[in-house]
Structures are given as C-alpha cells and as structure tokens.
Amino acid sequence: MSRIAEAFDHGKAFIPFVTCGDPDLNTTKAIIKELQAAGADLIELGIPFSDPTAEGPTIQEANLRSLSNGCTTDKIFAMVKEIRQEVTIPMVFMTYANVVFSYGSERFIKTAKEIGMDGMILPDVPYEEKEEFLDLCKKYDFDLVSLIAPTSEDRIQMIAAEADGFVYVVSSLGVTGVRSKITTDLKSMVAKIKAATDIPCAIGFGISTPEQARNMAMTGADGVIVGSAIVKIIAQYKQDAPRYVGEYVRSMKEAIRGL
C-alpha cells in the first residue's frame, strides 16, 4: 500500500493544489505547512509549465507568475526536500509530460521519490500513453495517478482497473477553474469506478465552496480536490496568503467531515 492510501484512511480526504513558486518558493513552503495544519490529507504540488493546456486562466496565470519569478524544477525539488522534514502527509506533483520527459523521466522520478514525493499527476498523459512513464514509476514505487473524465464512459473500467494511488475524477468538461454548477452525473461515474477498483477516488475541477465539496463527497467519492479557488486566494494575498489559505481549507475540511 502506498502512502497515498493513508490520505483516505480517516474519512473523506481534502486535497488542495498549489502552484509552486507562486508568488515565490518561500511562500509556497509556508502554505504547505499551513495546509497540513489546516487538515489537508494530501497535497498536490504544481510544477509550473509554460503552456498548461488543461488549465483555466487562474492556474495559467499562477504558472506564468511562478516561471517569471525564476522558479525551476530543481528549485522546487530543493524546497520539497527541506519541507519534507516537517510535512508528513502524502504529496504528489501535478505537472505536464514535457516537464518530466525533458528533465529525463528516470532522473525526475528517482529524484522526486528521494525527496519524499509519493506520485504524480500528468493531465496530458492518458491511458494509452502511460507506458511512457509507468515502468519507471513502478521501478521507484512512485504512483502515476490516472484521470477519468465525464467523456470517459466505456473507458472507465479499463482505466480504473489499472489505476495506482488514487483515481482523479474530472468533474466537468473543459479546463480547471471555479464553476458555479457541476452538472455531470458523478454518482454513477463514481459507482463505475468503484466497481472496477479498490483504489480511492477523488473529484476535482470546478469545486470552490463548502457546499460543493459536501455534494461531491456525497457522490460516494473518497475525496475532494480544490485548486483554482486556493490559487485565487494566493493571487490576492501573495506573501500574506498562508493564513487565508489555512482559514479556507479549514472551512472546506469541516464541510466534508463525518460524511
């Protein structure tokens, strides 16, 4: 059992996302500590990419802010290595295939594992292309998280059956970003996933309010992922963001407690 499974051991998991280096890596460090203190169960750390095709405007802008401040993969690795002495909850990277491939896939995965990361999410690597990274992930016991989308339909069984870590359930069509409504029939999607695998699943894309988090948790999913809403708080408060992010995460975690 990978460490990721621990995130789902105590009720519905709350999974926040932050873009590393937005506005700077010192602030990211403070935010990560705050996320753990506020009750996050697993953290997604975004490694910025110049052209994030699966992201809406909020996370696109965070990526560009981070890169224009000189953030690099190496600097993020160094930051994670440091923070790992204080932060014990599971953490996964969220980035794009080229960031891993260009670094040297083996060098990336080996280093990520050594500094204490538990897996990675690559939104531009579907089931058909996972072989690109899968053998290396297995070699280093590093989970490659699979995504399932509202359009997956007949693909759900195939993807879920081979999934590692947890299944990332994409709540809606389109890119990341806050949505006022989520209309996908997630209950039946989650049921199909559950029928194919024992690995936990968490829903992301478009979730920002405690009410949405509660509704998502009640579909039968094991966790809720929130990105853009947190990135917005960071964009607004910059270096002062950690305590505001903490407050927000507490309210979200509270909303799904006991479900």
Place this chain on the structure above:
Amino acid sequence: MTKSRGRFGIHGGQYIPETLMNAVIELEEAYNHYKNDPQFQDELQTLLNEYANRPSRLYYAEKMTKDLGGAKIYLKREDLNHTGAHKINNVLGQALLAKKMGKTRLIAETGAGQHGVATATAAALMGMECVVFMGIKDTERQALNVYKMKLLGADVVPVKTGTGTLKDAVSEAMREWTNRIADTHYCLGSVMGPHPFPTIVRDFQAVISKEIKAQILEKEGRLPDAVLACVGGGSNAIGSFYNFIDDKDVRLIGCEAAGRGIDTPETAATINTGREGIFHGMKSYFCQDEFGQIAPVYSISAGLDYPGIGPEHAYLHDIGRAEYVAITDEEAVNAFEYLSRMEGIIPAIESSHALAYAMQIAPKMDKDKIIVVTLSGRGDKDCAAIARYRGEDIYE
C-alpha cells in the same frame, strides 16, 4: 498492456487530456471509414476541383532559372488555390468529414490566418458555425485575414496568453475542444497534434505531391532532383514530400524559420535548435529550455512562428530521409522581393523561406537538374508587414 497509436518512429502519439480521448478515437474511426468510402472521395474531389481550383499548376519559372544560372526551377502554385494557400486542401477534407460525423461547429487555430480563413470559408460553404483562435500578436500583424474571417461569418478569438502567437492559439483551441466536444470538430491546421491529426492532415495534403509527380513526369519525363517546402508545423511540406518518400533519389528539403538566426534566441527553427519533447499532443522536436519550458520562438512569418514540428517530419529527419535547413527573416524577405520582381508572383513570406533556399542551391546545381519549390501561399497578406520590415510605414 496499453498501446500508443499514431507513431512515426518514436514520435507522435496522443498526449492529451482524458477528456478528449473518446473524441480522437471517434475521429479516427470516422476517418478510417470515410477514407475508403467512394462517395466521400467523390464529394471531396469535386470540392477540390470545382471550389478550390485544383489541380494547382506546376509552373516553370524560366526567368528565375536563367537568372540563377543552375537547376531548372518549377513552382507548385498552391498560392492559386481558393483562399490563397494550401490550407484549403486539408480544411475541405476535415470539414466534410466533420459534417459526416454530425458535427455542426468547427474550431481552429491559426497563425498567419491562412488556416483560419480556409476554415471560415469551409464553414460558410457547409453551413457550419466557426470559431477561430488567433494569437493577439498575429491578429495585429495579419489584420487583413482577421477581417476576412469575420466577413466569412466566423468568430475570431484573440488569444492573449503566453507569447500571443500560434502555439497559444493551439493551446486555446485545445482548451475549447475539451469544453465543447459533442457538436464540435477541432479542425487542426497542420500535421501536428495528437493522432490521428498528423495522418489525416498529411493524407489531405498529399494531393500536392501526387500532382507534382504527375505534372513533372508529363513536363520532364522524370522525377525532380529536389523538392523544397517551408516548414512550421509542416503541412505543405509533408504534402509536397509524401509521394516522393519512396523515391530515394529525390531530395526532400524542409525550410525552417531561423528568424534572426539560429544562433540567437529569436528563432523558430525546431529541428535545428530544438530537442525531443512532448507537447500539444505529440512527441516530437520542440524549442524549449533545460527544464522543458516551451521557448517563446520568433519568426517574421506568423505561419512558421511555432516551437514544434509535426511528428512525421521529426521521423524523416531521424532516418535521414529529409533535410531541414534554416532560413533567416532577411533571406526570406529577399526571396519575397526577388520572386515578385523576377516572375511577377508575390509569394507568402512562409513560402519565401523555401524560395530563399532554392536561390542558394540552384546556382550550384547543373542545368539539367530539377528543383520543385512549393509556393504554399500568396503574399498579399504580407505586403504591409514586409513594407514595415523595410522601414516603409504603410497600413492595410
């Protein structure tokens, strides 16, 4: 075990969000069905001939040949197609396919605006909705094409993210496709992106080399010694090369945009300066930094101003079947002016990159040698920008 589809050697594949996977699978199935459907092929052929003005001429540039004093130069006149470039070949094929698939809306990216205009044209003809994504910088340098697309009934969305050029337009079109799939076909304009696009677009553009072959055999009784075409994503080049790939004595030469030079950061010469990467749905060569961040490339030509190259070109490069050379802004502008004065043909600045290389190699070749240069588009759209490049302040 899983299996990646659409590979050219190690290149290609389908590196896209799961949300789009069923859409590209559906597209592949539809394409495999219709490409063998005689009625579809008939309809497409009629559109290409009656509407787009095919076959395009293979013109012997006699004055240019004499002036350069070497190999005989033929120009494949894709510039004379309806909408002024080779882009219409692919667009008519994809729009017809989309219509057969029951799609009612076309989205597209565009750099120079030629693919956007072609897509807007096909959408108007076939009664489909059309939205074109165009980098904001390109909407400025290709303002005439923006007007044309609107005139044809398309919505043009200026893309402000990133460098505001072609790569950002592709990213935004991909984002829009994940947002609205059921009624929408993404009419990709080059031999790039996820499988099956590089294959579909190549097949629709292969008409260029099919015609060149027949025309040169008729005129000269033999195959050419070299075929030259400009390369951004690479659709007119693969179209010009495809039917010659097995003819090993025909040199295939792709001309990339060096911008201000391949030794400067202001270049878009992917094969000459890039390295292996994964982006926009494909594994291929990309201009990128040491951490895999895609480079903000530059070329005077909006149509070649792209940090990647189609996977089949990457493969042809790897196996040494095609050569890829870099041509600077200055060399391309010189060729643009040269052809205008020499032959009375104003070429697109994109195609001028291929002409520029022909001007370099023709004089060194014997007079019994034959070069075919694909004139992928006409240069009306570039006149204002070239005038500005030469310091003349004219407005369209």
